[in-house]
Amino acid sequence: xxxxxxxxxxxxxxxxxxxxxxxxxxxxxxxxxxxxxxxxxxxxxxxxxxxxxxxxxxxxxxxxxxxxxxxxxxxxxxxxxxxxxxxxxxxxxxxxxxxxxxxxxxxx
Numbered sequence: 001x002x003x004x005x006x007x008x009x010x011x012x013x014x015x016x017x018x019x020x021x022x023x024x025x026x027x028x029x030x031x032x033x034x035x036x037x038x039x040x041x042x043x044x045x046x047x048x049x050x051x052x053x054x055x056x057x058x059x060x061x062x063x064x065x066x067x068x069x070x071x072x073x074x075x076x077x078x079x080x081x082x083x084x085x086x087x088x089x090x091x092x093x094x095x096x097x098x099x100x101x102x103x104x105x106x107x108x
Contacts, residue, residue, distance in 0.1 A: 012078060018104070019076075031052070031054065031056075031068075032054070032055050032056055033052040033053055033054045033055055033066070034052055034053045034055070034063070035050065035051075035052050035077065035082045035083065035086075036051040036052055036053060036065075036082075037050075037051045037082075037086045038050050038051070038073065038083065038086045038087060039051070040087065047069035047070055047071060048069070048070050048071070048072070048073050049067055049068070049069055050067065050068045050069075050070060050073070051065070051066075051067050052065075052066055052067075052068070053065055053066070054066045
């Protein structure tokens with residue numbers, strides 16, 4: 001590492017649960033699934049099409065292939081991002097990461 005660079009980590013299970021809870025509280029629909037690939041929009045106002053395997057109470061753990069059309073995609077799925085790979089985002093010479101232990105009260 002260079003003097004101005006650093007490596008950090010975050011406990012994904014804690015961060016992911018926190019983000020899911022806050023998104024649901026804000027009105028988002030939370031899906032339990034495994035991202036497979038993404039089709040890019042084919043026109044300026046066309047949606048992204050996400051392909052994923054859904055795991056919910058209806059599938060009894062077997063999984064069901066699904067698609068979802070969305071206006072925007074945020075690939076926050078970690079260092080080995082399936083989202084980045086699905087759009088051939090390329091290889092990285094470095095990664096940005098951080099680790100902090102901060103207690104966040106439930107009312108925030």
